[in-house]
Amino acid sequence: MAASDFTASLTPPIPATTSAPRSAISELLHDKAAAIGLAFILLIVFLALFAPLVAPYDPAAQSIMARLKPPVWMARGTWEHLLGTDNLGRDVLSRIIWGARATLTIGAVTCLLAATLGTVVGLWAGFIGGRTDSVLMRLVDIQVSFPGILLILLVVAVLGPGVWTLVAVLSVTNWMVYARLVRGIVSSTRQTPYVEAAEVIGCRPARVIFRHILPNIVSPLLTLAILEFTNIVLAEAAVSFLGFGVQPPATSWGLDVASGRDYLFIAWWLVTFPGLAIVVTVLSINLFANWLRVTTDPEEREKRFARAETAKRRRARRRVGA
């Protein structure tokens, strides 16, 4: 009983205030890694949105005169191409900025499609239960055990490569994790007394789902989608690297890494910068998502707060001692 019972008896005094967003921001600033992560994510999104205005050059513009220029801080580097140029004289920085557009679009659309599909299946399985549930979840198992990359290659071989093929295929190979999550939450929420009360009152199933069950899914789903986003970015990079994804003259980070690999030993920057963009983006998202996960879980949030308090007190005591 103790702890949980305790928090239960203590939660009442917390008023549902309007200052919630402000306190969330101050909590975010306390977690340096997450704050930097979020800042970086916002930067990338900004660059992607305003690529035409921000990018110094057209990413496809070739210039024979300026082939394989190194970044500005190297001996032969120039201020005209901050991160150097590739074998066709295209500006690497501009390509990264435009590549962010493709990468983020593919990631966002795929996440949205996969999450929608997964949520529908999960809701269906969790709410109906019984045999429907077993059949749907076995479908999920089968899909999970099927190697994703093989499916991608098959579909691309049939439909031909392209951005929208990629989105479709990645959605089809990534919805299962959402289905499992949603189904788990739905079937446990279904057992909660307030859902039972809603049914006894005479709520129709649609009302029970949308009013009483769905709100519980939003925050875990959001956290999962953000984490999954990184998987999509990596998958897109891998598929584009293999030559089945984004096709030139369009660009994406994965494609840039792929086309730069032939010059790895004479122009390391071609692979390094787009590669770095992928790594840093994925890392930022993970840092931020981890913070978000803790923040949306009241219990975890309390624990984090208490740990910070304890640390503060210990430091204060040490200062007094010294």
Next chain:
Amino acid sequence: MTAAPVLSVSGLAIDYELSSGGLFRKRRSVSAVSAVSFELAPGETLGLVGESGSGKTTVGRAVLRRIPAAKGRIVFDGEDITNLQGEALRRLRARMQIVLQDPYTSLNPRMKVSSIVAEPLIVHGLAASAEEARTAVAELLERVGLPGDAADRYPHSFSGGQRQRIGIARALALKPALIVADEPVSALDVSVRAQVVNLMQDLQRDLGISYLFIAHDLAIVRHISHRVAIMYAGRIVEIAPRQAIYERPIHPYTEALLSAVPVANPKLQRARRRIVPPGESVDIANPPKGCRFHPRCPLASNRCRKEEPQLLRKSGDHFAACWNRDA
């Protein structure tokens, strides 16, 4: 009890699913409850008492049509509701309601109290306008003794007892004839328990509601019930007006149960003769043959081991299922 009963349950049997039948699995089920019969008059409270696994909650859920009956009939207000489906079942919900045990989980934490209490009115189309719903909610909250500003707050800002009042207000919204109260006070603190019990009694007196009061606390049941049914391992073993049950119990199980309840009086408690039945409650998946209580019963005879006793009239309104005891 001359009036027609609000609720009449006869020969009710309920099977409990051990596994719900997966893709390659067969459904397996055991009999959780069988041969349960009772009646409930308008404005009456029937206490349904038993230990865990006795099937008391299951009976309550079956009456509310939350779980299907395998056998038997449930008649509510003169209408056979045993097999009601769809829209008819939904309309029935307006006339029988539930009050749940845990005040912390029985209210949706994301809804304001006003929405929680108004929800039954909305889903049954009983509130024509938002204004009308607001008035109705205000009346209900006042009725259950909550402050006027409660409507605009969320459940977490209330104490356990207040939350239970909100749950009762929600159940009252549809003016039900019957409320199934499933351990409504057992999660509450002692000092608050009395408040809620008193409220339930006031409401019954003023509105003529019948209660099926499911509980394991014999003292509270004695206080609130007019009649009491004792359940053991899926059977009603004794049913009688409360005074008869508490002062002249017939079934050995009832006797043991009463003697096991600790009394808040040290001298009395030390002096009481306790009949602690040895062993534990029956595993309903493998019930013993004959009377289900016989392995723990001091009076068990050969007949008890072979034949299951029926619930028989022993005197007046007093029914018990025991071969060896009469009133």
Next chain:
Amino acid sequence: MTMPLLEIDNLHVCFDTRAGTVQALRGVSLSVAPGETLGIVGESGSGKSVTAQAVMGLIDVPGRISGGEILWQGQPLAGVDVTRAARGIWGREITMIFQNPMTSLNPLMTIGAQIAEVVELHMGFDRRAARQRAAELLSAVGIAGAERRLGQYPHEFSGGMRQRVMIAMGIACEPKLLIADEPTTALDVTIQAQILELLAELQEKMGLAIVLITHDLGIVAGLCHRVAVMYAGQIVETGPVDAIFENPSHPYTQGLIRSTPGLDADEERLTAIDGAPPGLLRPPSGCAFLPRCPIGDEGCRAPQRLRAVGSGTVACRKAGEQAWREAV
């Protein structure tokens, strides 16, 4: 009077939450003599479980001891700065059993191995002797066929049997003090009666001191010698069990006893204590029961200290006055 086994002196425990600091214990002082059974009664949030956790050194983030200390046979055991790594005391001289026997046992180990582990760890028995001792313990707590049951896993035991196993582990090292936190709340009435009988019997045989934490006055009446009543993180009344029940002095104790329905009474209406306990984020400095007390007045806004009244102690300036009218 002999030296008390356990002494709690002006103990304060806080919990840091985002909403502020919750003062779970606000100056609790208690003592337990060898061989006595002390009942701690209170409602949820009153601090009765936190008291037990503090004694067992189980207060952890977000909680902390912010004042006072706990003495074991005169030696400091826990306090603001000291939390003695008292392996030899916790689990050996003081043991604890919990409300939920389902979650307190390791589902992957046999019952025998779990009991033997305790004995090996604290008593230095070798494996065979430990096994032997485990079997003795199981019979001591009334589990038939001990030898066979040692090899079984927790899921093969019912709730009551698991609580018996917990008790066996609790008494395995012949402790001086057993803390039982709501030991029968999760059990059925008939099983509860069996467990309480077992505890009473063990206490008599082993001369064990027991601290029994419960919200059920009936259990206290049957088993305890002395009672401490807690409200909102403080002790409001202590005394011998007969005195507390026959002649409660604090209005809260009176109300608690009055609002507990009896089995024999046919009263039509229960006496209810209006309102609810105060939140402990900003507890009142005076009597915490004042808002619910029928006889409280302005003078009760000053802090109330425990003072000796009759055979016990009470924290109320109007101690002894009848707070509640006779039931109508």
